[in-house]
Amino acid sequence: MEFDENKEREKRKDEHVQLALLDDRLPPSHFDHLTFVHHSLPNIGWSDINLHVVLPDLDLKSPLYINAMTGGSEKTGKINAELAIIAKATGIAMGVGSQHAGLRNESLADTYRIVRRNNPEGTIFANVGADVLLDFALNAIEMLEANALQIHLNAPQELIMPEGERDFTGWLSQIEKIIKHVKIPVIVKEVGFGMSRNTLRLLKEIGVQYVDISGRGGTNFIGIENRRREKQEYDYLRGWGQTTPISLLEAQEYMNDMMIFASGGIRNPLDAVKCLSLGAKAIGLASPILRVLQNEGTERAIEELINWHEQMKTICTMLGARNMEELCAFPLVITGEVREWCEMRGIDIVAIANRGRL
Amino acid sequence: MEFDENKEREKRKDEHVQLALLDDRLPPSHFDHLTFVHHSLPNIGWSDINLHVVLPDLDLKSPLYINAMTGGSEKTGKINAELAIIAKATGIAMGVGSQHAGLRNESLADTYRIVRRNNPEGTIFANVGADVLLDFALNAIEMLEANALQIHLNAPQELIMPEGERDFTGWLSQIEKIIKHVKIPVIVKEVGFGMSRNTLRLLKEIGVQYVDISGRGGTNFIGIENRRREKQEYDYLRGWGQTTPISLLEAQEYMNDMMIFASGGIRNPLDAVKCLSLGAKAIGLASPILRVLQNEGTERAIEELINWHEQMKTICTMLGARNMEELCAFPLVITGEVREWCEMRGIDIVAIANRGRL
Amino acid sequence: MEFDENKEREKRKDEHVQLALLDDRLPPSHFDHLTFVHHSLPNIGWSDINLHVVLPDLDLKSPLYINAMTGGSEKTGKINAELAIIAKATGIAMGVGSQHAGLRNESLADTYRIVRRNNPEGTIFANVGADVLLDFALNAIEMLEANALQIHLNAPQELIMPEGERDFTGWLSQIEKIIKHVKIPVIVKEVGFGMSRNTLRLLKEIGVQYVDISGRGGTNFIGIENRRREKQEYDYLRGWGQTTPISLLEAQEYMNDMMIFASGGIRNPLDAVKCLSLGAKAIGLASPILRVLQNEGTERAIEELINWHEQMKTICTMLGARNMEELCAFPLVITGEVREWCEMRGIDIVAIANRGRL
Amino acid sequence: MEFDENKEREKRKDEHVQLALLDDRLPPSHFDHLTFVHHSLPNIGWSDINLHVVLPDLDLKSPLYINAMTGGSEKTGKINAELAIIAKATGIAMGVGSQHAGLRNESLADTYRIVRRNNPEGTIFANVGADVLLDFALNAIEMLEANALQIHLNAPQELIMPEGERDFTGWLSQIEKIIKHVKIPVIVKEVGFGMSRNTLRLLKEIGVQYVDISGRGGTNFIGIENRRREKQEYDYLRGWGQTTPISLLEAQEYMNDMMIFASGGIRNPLDAVKCLSLGAKAIGLASPILRVLQNEGTERAIEELINWHEQMKTICTMLGARNMEELCAFPLVITGEVREWCEMRGIDIVAIANRGRL
């Protein structure tokens, strides 16, 4: 039976990859409701731009990182190997998928370890769920000689997943315990449903320093798990969760207290720069990288990431922002549905539209 | 002539069922303008959820009930028989269609009585119009050994119905009289046009304790009756009435004084949970159940209702709400046309967007 | 040359009728942004409704009237004859088209006089432009033994009309002069471009008592005249002017000082009742009647108008409003583009959404 | 190599013309969110309208001018020759494209000089970039015996242009220097990305008196340059920049301090009049004129411009505005996305909706 459970988990991992590539994201993107105010006199040059990010115990050459996805089956192990090559070639950080499979079944551990093997000097994130025991978490870190640990919060996914978890009691205290004992940065992350003020407040109260608000708009795990159900009866729930822009706006009051990462539905370098301008310290990409890798191969994926960096610099030059801090001083005008949300929730977007240089 | 009138009424009952199944509801639903704030740390389990509803003189194992629809003709009697089997199998309450036919013509009474016969222990609602004499109402209750009496308000339907009533004087005092004499709960209900603050105030003033605001968005009796007219000249009136979300928002100030039920255009378990979160004590389904029953049979209808219960629990678990009261403490963000309505009418939706856990 | 000018005018009259029937109105209608608050307890009967309108020196059996359209050519004379039969059969008032043709060319006067001949006891409106000399106006009245005189303001039409007027100086003082000398009510009307606060203020200041704000949304004389131009270069101007709902909202502060009539794009009895609820004293229909008459004949047009009256009564019964005054005490919720306009212009629509019975 | 660079520049000039004619503007236009309040009593005549514009050191017979486009290659030299004929025939001012090509390569200077040759008495604008040395600017003026000098700001274009500039340091001080030494009016202009409050403030601070906010909505140089890239990877940036209406609204507080010209996406005479009503002193047309010229020839282009003048007068007559100053006293109602922007940026559009005659 334990064997079967493993087999099933492996099958699930492969299905996730396959279904994530379907790309049935809900248009239009909330990113289109954020508009930079164009300034005709940038007064800087392209070579002035610095995308380096220095955070407590975490040094990122680039604000982009490959977010948690794969491992736990032969196929996804191979993907991990390629992602590691991409990360190494581009100098960006990288997470692996949930390591539970590798922790429960030693024969699968290599599908994660390959990442460190292929990228010995790279910045790598371990990944576990919030219900994991401390030892498990420590083993996950060790497995990768990880530079940071991601703990994912994925209640909606579990609930729609036919074989998923149904009890979410005690996650917060479990996270608190792990944070206390783990020496490297711990990043609490969503998996594509975004976060709210309330979630962030609770995380902050237990001492969480790093959060990836991973919002709605890209990979949709209610959609994916629903497709795996016989009757696909949860289709009406696909709109669940806060989009990435809304999550970042909900997070405004915590921007000084925590390192907020953004991910979920980042379509292009402009979306990424908008996140940075809303205070995000780093930007995670999952399905966009998976898609290029699977459809066009490793070389193209590396090229694509190099292009993203160049284009992010182009956009920063257009704005006249030399670095992350300056980006946050440029006005961003928020309209449409995102504006409505903020007005209802009392989030001060007029300040954001008029900040910095007037 | 009396005979003819009865024949005509029977024919009408059959036509209603047939036309209600056409499903030409006006998209999009106002329910799509209500959005729950996703919280990543529910801290409860699926088995913690309790959907039991205890109300004055009314104990509901589930907040769902089958709303008033059929009886009064051979065909609709058979539907009633099946609905009763469904109600029994799922443990939910059930109403019958207007009993005037059965009260005026003893030979048709059995098309209603079958409901009690098939579900001896169930919670059953009798149903009469607001122009009915007290004795009539008491007979309607007796006919079903009913646990509650629904009095329907359907002026727009009557006016568009070719053979309908044209005078609506005295409904309020008639309801007042019935309430005084009837020992079981009396539920004053709309039939799909929703309610306003003003209607609710008048009902409260005469001592009404139970209201079903049955709003626009699902079964549309102006559409149905217009189809029964030779020239179908009232098509432009199909948008008449308040939707169910707007009706519940109009009802906010009466939520503590009366038991408000919601019905009308509930498409899925998420809509149902949104109603509960806006303060509704129970959720009526009419056409959605009729549709499954007619198209797929009794067994599938039972299955479907069981699924609704499971899915409502899933959504409550996602939110972290153990029961109805807790549901009402979670923030719900209201946007679009529904927001516009509330701003015009002075309904405080900012409070609803920021309530409970921040 | 005078002859040619007349011929041309006759040709134009026929073209207007033909082009008006094209029905290329701009959807959607602003009337769809006005929503009545449904009340479930009307407490009145259909036979309680009274649509009679008593105004200073003007007694209207119905708030509906046939607005100024035809006369001045053989064809349009025939239309006038039929419209008069319709007006007589339904007891509604009726206007004729601009009488300049009949005043300048006696041989065409009969194309207007036929209206009085066919409807000796009816209420008939004469019609002239604002640049007309007093004598001309008096002759126009005499020609019809008219009960009221309409003076039309149609600057945009003239400007787009190839052969139209180009100077609009002195209209206001000309109107002032006519008002002083004419003994019957003088109705200053637009021809489908609506009115503004400013226009109404000026009209009020010179003592105008009756105004037809005839708004955008129905017959579009920029569209019609542009079609008559060789190059049709004014297509981009078709959206010019205030819609009928917006015009009535602009007129709110003058509702007590002047008798405001509404016309322009009234599509159905619900639109008409909405106008009455915004304070309009009467409702003019032009192209909708022309269309039925031309496409389906006189009998159907009469039937149609009788239906409109019945349906207006139905809607009043639904609301619980016995007459015009009561209609103005029912809440009307204004949203969308119309709301935006009112917010920009400082028109208090929250009051309208919450008036009367709460 | 210098030769090659010149060849490349010539090729680019031709490609710009070709790509600008593709007309893939982003619909709908923000101009559709500006609505004049129709007034039924203009009280003026068509012949009262005066479109003459007198500005410090600049006398424009018409507020329209042909904006900077061509020169620098054989083909574009021919276009310049025709544009000059058009400008002469219609009496409007005209700019040439960036003169860098002609300044660096004497053999190409004639492709600019032809403009003065064909229109000896006309008002002609020279054109250089903001990185140009003072001598260069003086030579550009001399080359055309120019009446004014346009300095273009086009950072986004340069950044997306494969061979474009990447450093924008020092533009402001460079402009300051030129202004101090040049005797004719200096117009600092965008090239289709619009301006912000901040840009305008900086320009004002260094003493700029003339600005052309040339906004988004028409010619899109991110789109054009992206098409010239092998991978066209910047497609997602096409929405960059402020539209012309938004730019003019951003400029409201500087309307008294500087002469603001408007250009970018002016589709028709109504758009032009809207700009004037928002305070613009003159209106630049680039691609619309290029399009008629290339598709239908010089004669039709002249005709078209004459029509624009007539139609602008028609619209002014409709409003009752005799001249530019009066136009700015008529209410303009701003809605939709443009309203949202203004609300976020604290721009007082309620004042604009209620100004002048109420």
Ligand SMILES: Cc1cc2nc3c(=O)[nH]c(=O)nc-3n(C[C@H](O)[C@H](O)[C@H](O)COP(=O)(O)O)c2cc1C
């Ligand atoms: C195939 C796939 C598998 C994933 N598995 C995990 C996982 O195991 N752990 C985790 O924290 N997130 C997982 N995610 C979520 C991503 O890390 C990320 O939060 C989410 O996909 C949103 O980003 P995107 O829109 O760029 O894909 C997975 C995503 C994909 C596409």
Ligand SMILES: Cc1cc2nc3c(=O)[nH]c(=O)nc-3n(C[C@H](O)[C@H](O)[C@H](O)COP(=O)(O)O)c2cc1C
């Ligand atoms: C076929 C049919 C018959 C109905 N007959 C009655 C009735 O007799 N009495 C009543 O109170 N409501 C009646 N209703 C209205 C329903 O109880 C309910 O208020 C309305 O259908 C809105 O719910 P829905 O959108 O889920 O159908 C009927 C509805 C249907 C579909």
Ligand SMILES: Cc1cc2nc3c(=O)[nH]c(=O)nc-3n(C[C@H](O)[C@H](O)[C@H](O)COP(=O)(O)O)c2cc1C
């Ligand atoms: C064919 C036609 C001719 C018209 N001629 C006149 C006219 O001579 N004088 C006038 O005041 N209005 C005239 N009108 C305008 C109408 O009286 C009315 O103001 C306008 O058509 C808007 O109403 P509607 O949308 O119901 O057509 C004419 C309308 C039509 C359709």
Ligand SMILES: Cc1cc2nc3c(=O)[nH]c(=O)nc-3n(C[C@H](O)[C@H](O)[C@H](O)COP(=O)(O)O)c2cc1C
């Ligand atoms: C083919 C073409 C070439 C242009 N070249 C220049 C230029 O050299 N210098 C400049 O200041 N603007 C240039 N522009 C920008 C125009 O002057 C104007 O700012 C812009 O096209 C927006 O106006 P439109 O939407 O009417 O085309 C060019 C525009 C076009 C269409």
